[in-house]
Amino acid sequence: METQHYVVVTIGSAGDLFPFLALALALRARGHRVSFLAPEQHGPWVRPTGLPFTGLPADEAVLRDPDLWHPTRGFGVVWRATRPAMARIVPFIEALPREEPCTLLVHPLALPEADLCRVAHPGVKIAAAYLAPANLMTVHDPLMVGPWRVPAWVPLSARRAFWRWVGRRFIDPVALADVNAARTAHGLPPVPSLMDWIAAVPDVSLTLFPDWFAPTQPDWPQPLVRGDFPLFDPNADATLSADLQAFLQAGPPPLVFTHGTGNTQAAAYFRDAFAAATRLGRRAVFLTPHREQVPADLPPSMLWQDYVPLRALLPHAAALVHHGGIGTTAEALRAGAPQLVVPLAHDQFDNGARVTALGVAASLPATRLNERRLVRALGDLLGAPGLAERTRAVAGRFQPGAGIDRMCDVLTSRSRTPDAPPAPRFP
Structure with a gap:
């Protein structure tokens, strides 16, 4: 098996960090080189593992912004707060040897910058890891829009029209100008809508939750690999005070x-x-x-x-x-x-x-x-x-390690897997 370099990128709180850290450690255990990029405040969790760690800038003032927890304005707060960190991804990949096999394993909010890395490192592969079902847009049931459940009788055409409106009203005004400015600077064409484009960026998508928690929807991106909850505790042996x-x-x-x-x-x-x-x-x-x-x-x-x-x-x-x-x-x-x-x-x-x-x-x-x-x-x-x-x-449904093994198998092999047709081409 050819050794690869996996560059793992995440943002957010400890809850966002730990699943990516579990995957990174599993990939290293298979003999691969792994680099880990995450907010600098997570260094105390990552550095003791021995993974090469690059701390990303994080504006902790965002935690005091009341809009952070607003059902519609929260996305804008998170997007603006994460752009300085995401801007570090492309220079990191540019500094790698161009002949080195490389896979980016990223949080979905890093996908615009991951796509730019294809210019800097043409052979790079991109895997998106989705932490929760709500991060994958769907028109199918069960469908929640903030605190409201969309009734089953609402036709799919109306749901698609609704998501297009959400994109135009809440997502594109916040994010699209940034994305297209960066794409233009790298010689890439602009994209018309973030929601329509971003799910198509990765070569493969992974769910960091099992199908018994959220069954696969027909409009989720493909190829898709279903995982499990990759629960990770950096102090697994710690006792209670x-x-x-x-x-x-x-x-x-x-x-x-x-x-x-x-x-x-x-x-x-x-x-x-x-x-x-x-x-x-x-x-x-x-x-x-x-x-x-x-x-x-x-x-x-x-x-x-x-x-x-x-x-x-x-x-x-x-x-x-x-x-x-x-x-x-x-x-x-x-x-x-x-x-x-x-x-x-x-x-x-x-x-x-x-x-x-x-x-x-x-x-x-x-x-x-x-x-x-x-x-x-x-x-x-x-x-x-x-x-x-x-x-x-x-x-009793939890199967420790099974989901991580399945995802690592796909990331490190060309073989087909039952829940990811057609097979993503890794490495």
């Missing part, structure tokens, strides 16, 4: 509340969580690196922690209440923990709808959150008949 262990042993399983490591605007969420847990007479653990978001004076029945591996904590939890990030969602599914999803924006509404459809969760949009609704939602969730049996059944 002494304080947390003592807390867990002191009473019944607690509710665990988090709203994502990257959310600096969750003070109201934690106030409602505190009030609801108090009213329910439940013990609680609040997870956030931002201590100021959690009420200052917690009773002995409640505990704040800045970071705890969910793999270690969730088996001891009565339920997880969270934002619906795909990594957090998957960890709860694996642990067999009931979930109450409180989505804000991006893929979170769709993730919440999918775990609700599995019968292991409920969803309450963050815009509707208050103490009374949170109390009612938690009561309904935890009192649902058959909940424990359903969470155990879903947890």
Whole structure:
């Protein structure tokens, strides 16, 4: 087998980072050269693995932008915040030997720059890794548009027209000028619409979630390789802190509340969580690196922690209440923990709808959150008949490592795979 150079590029929070890190380490284990590009603040996670790491610029002020979590304006915030980092990809590839076999394994927001690399390095292959189903546009059911489910009776023609309108109204005004300016500078023709073009950029697309969570849709890009949740914990052997262990042993399983490591605007969420847990007479653990978001004076029945591996904590939890990030969602599914999803924006509404459809969760949009609704939602969730049996059944679907092996097989081989016709030509 010919050794290749895999250049792995991701952006975003730790939840975005860890699946790409799992793939990068699996490729290295097969004897390939792997370079890892990610926001500089993730260096402490990546550098201990020994992977060559290039830190990308990240404006952490974006975390304080209230529009970051807006259902329609959030894309613009993320796009503008990631462009300085994405601009580093092309120079990185230009510096590589042109004769070196190279594959770019990238987050979908890096695809415009990955396509430019074909000019700098004509033999480069591009693989896009999709973290969540909502990142792949479809007109088929189940279809969520932010917090709203599109009824099954809406015809496909109307759905296609809707997505074209979304592109013209919300996506192209934000991104298309940047994309086409860069393409013109590299001697490439402009593209008329980002949504119509970007899914066709990669040579192969990978889903970092299984088909039992989201079945393949007829209009998803091909060739497509179905993976699994590549759950990764850089501190897999870490034990719970002494304080947390003592807390867990002191009473019944607690509710665990988090709203994502990257959310600096969750003070109201934690106030409602505190009030609801108090009213329910439940013990609680609040997870956030931002201590100021959690009420200052917690009773002995409640505990704040800045970071705890969910793999270690969730088996001891009565339920997880969270934002619906795909990594957090998957960890709860694996642990067999009931979930109450409180989505804000991006893929979170769709993730919440999918775990609700599995019968292991409920969803309450963050815009509707208050103490009374949170109390009612938690009561309904935890009192649902058959909940424990359903969470155990879903947890039993996890096959550690199988999805990563399948994706690495495709990335490193010319062979056909059953779920990716026709075969992508790698290397």
